[in-house]
Amino acid sequence: MSSRSRLLILCAGVALMVAILLAAVTHFAQPAHMENPAGAVSDSLFAAQFSDANGNMQPLAQWRGRVLIVNFWASWCPPCREEMPELSQLQDKYRDRGVVVLGISTDDAAKMQQFAREAPVSYPLLAGDAAGLDLATTMGNDRDVLPYTVILRRDGSVAINHFGRIDSLELESALAPLL
Numbered sequence: 001m002s003s004r005s006r007l008l009i010l011c012a013g014v015a016l017m018v019a020i021l022l023a024a025v026t027h028f029a030q031p032a033h034m035e036n037p038a039g040a041v042s043d044s045l046f047a048a049q050f051s052d053a054n055g056n057m058q059p060l061a062q063w064r065g066r067v068l069i070v071n072f073w074a075s076w077c078p079p080c081r082e083e084m085p086e087l088s089q090l091q092d093k094y095r096d097r098g099v100v101v102l103g104i105s106t107d108d109a110a111k112m113q114q115f116a117r118e119a120p121v122s123y124p125l126l127a128g129d130a131a132g133l134d135l136a137t138t139m140g141n142d143r144d145v146l147p148y149t150v151i152l153r154r155d156g157s158v159a160i161n162h163f164g165r166i167d168s169l170e171l172e173s174a175l176a177p178l179l
Contacts, residue, residue: 042156044138045070050126051109053116058126060102067094067178068152069101069171072128072136075115076107079165080147084121086168090175091123097179098154104128104135106146153178 045068049059071087073080084103091101101123105112109127116125128135133144140161141148151160151174160174 041139041150041158042152044135045152046156048128048131048135050104050128050132052127053113053125055109055113058124060126063100063102064156065098065154067097067099067154067175068150069099069175070139070150070152071101071103071166072106072132072141072146072148073103074106074146075111077146081119083147083165083167084119086171088121088123090168090171091121094175094179099175099179100124102126104132106130106132106136151175151178 046061046064049057052058069087069090071080071083073084075081087101087103091099103121103123103125105115105125105127106129107115107127108129112125112127126132136148137144139148139150140158141163143163145163147165149160149162149166150158151162151171153159159178162170162174
């Protein structure tokens with residue numbers, strides 16, 4: 001085999017590896033955007049109820065008709081804790097425009113309540129535990145990633161889902177067409 005043939009084979013192999021790497025990075029690093037009609041996702045969300053930081057059960061149906069930012073998190077998750085101040089600021093900024101941030105913890109109630117006392121936020125924190133994980137999966141978290149954020153339109157349909165840490169610029173960009 002000539003050196004030119006070997007070079008062509010090597011270049012083709014490198015190009016293939018780069019293409020595979022780019023596909024993987026694009027798949028796992030970019031937020032997934034979904035366009036779903038109101039249905040199974042919102043039915044599952046609005047049928048759920050979880051305890052809040054005070055131990056009171058909160059039916060999620062009370063937030064029907066609002067633009068919802070549903071953030072699944074855990075107290076042991078550093079990126080989850082990092083994004084919470086930005087979610088809190090966003091809640092304060094858009095509260096009067098019908099936007100509600102909901103933090104659904106995958107921790108048990110005691111862990112979530114302890115965390116809420118130590119790191120208060122301006123939006124409701126709810127203890128989802130295993131049911132919270134199931135709800136996250138129903139809402140599109142097929143990668144078992146935390147944090148995981150879903151933004152729902154007022155009609156309950158999913159506008160955006162995002163795997164991993166989300167920042168205020170991404171949130172504001174996603175909210176703009178929904179307000």
